[in-house]
Amino acid sequence: MRKNETATQTVYEVEPVLNRIRDLPANMRPREIVALQGVAHVPDEILIALLIRLGIRGMNAVELSRSLLKRYGSLTALARAPQSELAAIRGIGTVKATILRAAFELGQRLNREASPPGTLIRSPADVAALLAGPARTLSAETFWTLLLDTRNRLQTAPLEITRGILDASLVHPREIFREAIQTNAAACILAHNHPSGDTQPSREDLRITRQLVEAGRIMNIRILDHVIIGRPGGGDGPQDGGFLSLREAGLVSFKD
16 A cells, blocks of 8 residues: 555555456466467466466465465475365465365376276286376375286276375285175286385385285285386485386295
8 A cells, every 4th residue: 555645634545456367468367378278288377277266465366376386396296285285375275275186186086097997907017107197196105906807907997995104904905805806806916106206115015015915825816016106206216216016126926
């Protein structure tokens, strides 16, 4: 505000605050930009602005979206942010944080639909290709099982068994083989992610794998491999990024 003083009165003039989308020129508004360029050809901040819709004083929705991306460094890092953390950011709050998390979850579900039953799994690289998309936005370790028929084709989309720090109480044989028995699977491949990007297995990773392989032998359902999914660019060590097959690395015996 500016205060203008005269001999007779004091007048306060309110300067316009251009922090609303409608205050922008038509060719700079997110909806108009998407209509002209197509949704696949606009920057990330424009798409985020369409979701959050409103900015705050001194910052319109596009600028707020741009500040979010700058804060986290990338769209992937933003997608990994917990909802409570997003809600605490000035200008986001609970409603916008929920909308953002819902959008990212839809993306994850689309990734899961991209691996329909019948997909042929020939190698650890095929496993990594299926799970790299979902894994890159996860901030917690997540354990999946891939159920295969006698021709190494997926019988279902990869099944999420648990999410959290891996230990034997979370990844129990009954959780793995219940689904395998119900779908009459001939074999399974285990997989989990390391959000840090480091694919080096922990002692617990190896112990759990050996336990599940032995349980599979008893139940006549082969465990073919356990693939650890990293995160490209996740760290600086030699095991960072990509994936690691415990079978190829010779760290666990998967033979009958």
